[in-house]
Amino acid sequence: MLHLAIMRTVLKPTILLSGWILIGLIACTDPDKAKAPTDTLSSGTISISADETYQPVIEEQKKVFDSSYPDAHITIHYKPETDCFEDLLNRKARIILVTRQLAPSEKQDFLDRKIATSSLDLARDGVALITGRDAKDSVFVRPQLKGILSGTYKDKITVVFDHAGSSTVRFMQDSILQGAKLGANVFAAGSADSVIAYVKQNPSAIGFVGMPYIYQGGDDFRNDIRIGAIKNDSTGEFLKPYQAYVAMRTYPLTRTLYYISGESYRGLGTGFANFLATERGQLIFRSSGLFPLRMNVIIREANVNSSNNL
Numbered sequence: 001m002l003h004l005a006i007m008r009t010v011l012k013p014t015i016l017l018s019g020w021i022l023i024g025l026i027a028c029t030d031p032d033k034a035k036a037p038t039d040t041l042s043s044g045t046i047s048i049s050a051d052e053t054y055q056p057v058i059e060e061q062k063k064v065f066d067s068s069y070p071d072a073h074i075t076i077h078y079k080p081e082t083d084c085f086e087d088l089l090n091r092k093a094r095i096i097l098v099t100r101q102l103a104p105s106e107k108q109d110f111l112d113r114k115i116a117t118s119s120l121d122l123a124r125d126g127v128a129l130i131t132g133r134d135a136k137d138s139v140f141v142r143p144q145l146k147g148i149l150s151g152t153y154k155d156k157i158t159v160v161f162d163h164a165g166s167s168t169v170r171f172m173q174d175s176i177l178q179g180a181k182l183g184a185n186v187f188a189a190g191s192a193d194s195v196i197a198y199v200k201q202n203p204s205a206i207g208f209v210g211m212p213y214i215y216q217g218g219d220d221f222r223n224d225i226r227i228g229a230i231k232n233d234s235t236g237e238f239l240k241p242y243q244a245y246v247a248m249r250t251y252p253l254t255r256t257l258y259y260i261s262g263e264s265y266r267g268l269g270t271g272f273a274n275f276l277a278t279e280r281g282q283l284i285f286r287s288s289g290l291f292p293l294r295m296n297v298i299i300r301e302a303n304v305n306s307s308n309n310l
Helices: 013-029 052-068 081-089 104-112 142-150 167-177 192-201 243-247 268-277 279-287
Strands: 002-006 044-051 072-079 095-098 118-131 158-161 186-188 205-210 215-217 229-231 254-261 297-301
Touching (some): 044 081, 052 192, 052 268, 052 279, 072 081, 081 095, 095 268, 118 243, 118 279, 158 167, 167 205, 192 205, 254 268
Parallel strands (some): 044 072
Antiparallel strands (some): 095 254, 118 205
């Protein structure tokens, strides 16, 4: 097992009166003044949208940000990833937190609406395969996963995700199915917590959730479920989504969290995005099981207790 260590490496009186009235009317109807920013990097009120699979860690980020900047008021809407992109395009969200960059066609859509975008990778996490404690299997290979997800596997296995439009579904379709359709055995449970509850009660089910929902700190996962190990085809190892394996992308189901901003000035959305990339924000990602991408990290060999393993 590998262990991570951190390097700590914002005239006549009547005419004069008429003139002031005219100036006042112009000022009140000036569209530029009406559109003047009402927020700064550390103050104001805005809404942003975030991939719901990251809700636990983003809530922790917001808690620290709010305590540091009491004049800042950010409302975060947690949604399936597809809805986050719609919010940004329709100017319902200043920034979004998602697991992919804009596609070329999407960039053109934003340009057509005169929305300038910027983005940055913040952290890396792994999609965890989970089962109940009584499940028969806890180790998997890619061809097996493809069969399970497409409904063609020899054993009857139910697969549960959070939502049909979630980033987790899209990621599994792209990385494992690679064009094949999801089988009739795949269902949406409604939330990551519901996915966990379902697999705990159904030994023949597997679920897929983000690391913030299974990570307990240190090198420990929650112990009321089993975390599946997936074979790395290059090394032959069966790996779980430990931070070090996610950091080196040896864990097969590794993905990246980005922010994408649609702000046209340095407002509160930019301020929150900047916070996520600072040392404090990066340490919060690390403490939630994600691998921070905006600070220096050392990876060391270490022995770990495998009692919660296979």
